[in-house]
Amino acid sequence: xxxxxxxxxxxxxxxxxxxxxxxxxxxxxxxxxxxxxxxxxxxxxxxxxxxxxxxxxxxxxxxxxxxxxxxxxxxxxxxxxxxxxxxxxxxxxxxxxxxxxxxxxxxxxxxxxxxxxxxxxxxxxxxxxxxxxxxxxxxxxxxxxxxxxxxxxxxxxxxxxxxxxxxxxxxxxxxxxxxxxxxxxxxxxxxxxxxxxxxxxxxxxxxxxxxxxxxxxxxxxxxxxxxxxxxxxxxxxxxxxxxxxxxxxxxxxxxxxxxxxxxxxxxxxxxxxxxxxxxxxxxxxxxxxxx
Numbered sequence: 001x002x003x004x005x006x007x008x009x010x011x012x013x014x015x016x017x018x019x020x021x022x023x024x025x026x027x028x029x030x031x032x033x034x035x036x037x038x039x040x041x042x043x044x045x046x047x048x049x050x051x052x053x054x055x056x057x058x059x060x061x062x063x064x065x066x067x068x069x070x071x072x073x074x075x076x077x078x079x080x081x082x083x084x085x086x087x088x089x090x091x092x093x094x095x096x097x098x099x100x101x102x103x104x105x106x107x108x109x110x111x112x113x114x115x116x117x118x119x120x121x122x123x124x125x126x127x128x129x130x131x132x133x134x135x136x137x138x139x140x141x142x143x144x145x146x147x148x149x150x151x152x153x154x155x156x157x158x159x160x161x162x163x164x165x166x167x168x169x170x171x172x173x174x175x176x177x178x179x180x181x182x183x184x185x186x187x188x189x190x191x192x193x194x195x196x197x198x199x200x201x202x203x204x205x206x207x208x209x210x211x212x213x214x215x216x217x218x219x220x221x222x223x224x225x226x227x228x229x230x231x232x233x234x235x236x237x238x239x240x241x242x243x244x245x246x247x248x249x250x251x252x253x254x255x256x257x258x259x260x261x262x263x264x265x266x267x268x269x270x271x272x273x274x275x276x277x278x279x280x281x282x283x284x285x286x287x288x289x290x291x
């Protein structure tokens with residue numbers, strides 16, 4: 001089931017399956033990747049309570065065993081509509097016996113999308129409904145058409161940060177998804193612009209800008225179209241495209257990062273972990289503006 005939210009001539013379509021974006025349209029142009037299993041069947045999954053992977057899919061959280069696939073349990077368990085208006089919709093997922101087989105904690109996750117003008121705000125609201133501390137990280141994984149227009153190609157696009165990036169990025173292994181924090185990649189060289197090339201993503205996986213110096217990036221093509229993402233609430237930004245010359249780029253604001261080789265396997269000790277007390281609620285937002 002899908003739901004449309006509108007603002008003027010711009011609109012977004014949200015799917016209850018995964019409570020994720022299915023479409024972003026401005027002036028009749030589709031900005032969101034439409035999913036193609038030849039490259040990547042996904043579109044914009046919500047990652048919770050992990051981003052990336054756990055080693056062998058396992059970890060121990062406050063003495064409890066976790067067994068989760070890539071990006072966690074939220075995207076593969078049911079949501080319901082909590083509230084719907086013309087320009088916004090909120091989905092809700094509550095922990096269940098099924099989620100607790102993988103992640104043995106009680107939670108309530110609300111995901112709200114609001115469109116105003118050409119901007120869609122993504123808001124994640126997490127409540128600890130249990131009696132123990134709730135450990136988690138959360139992140140978005142939206143992918144965007146690259147190119148947007150038929151007379152462009154992938155290499156006509158660039159990602160511009162709102163300030164120069166001096167800190168080298170990290171990169172997960174293609175096969176394991178794990179990050180070796182002893183290896184750094186200075187792809188920015190102190191500049192604010194990353195010229196996109198497919199070769200960037202062939203040998204290594206995503207670019208991980210941990211504790212990112214910038215809080216806004218713009219993906220823009222030669223025709224002046226693209227998207228701007230603002231991620232003030234998120235510490236980390238990933239840039240990813242699939243191997244095989246995939247015609248999309250994902251911009252992923254995360255509160256944590258994928259598991260690292262120097263971590264001890266204890267879930268609550270992972271980088272970027274949020275620990276919620278019982279009955280406590282926290283909110284994280286990021287914005288996508290169609291240009």
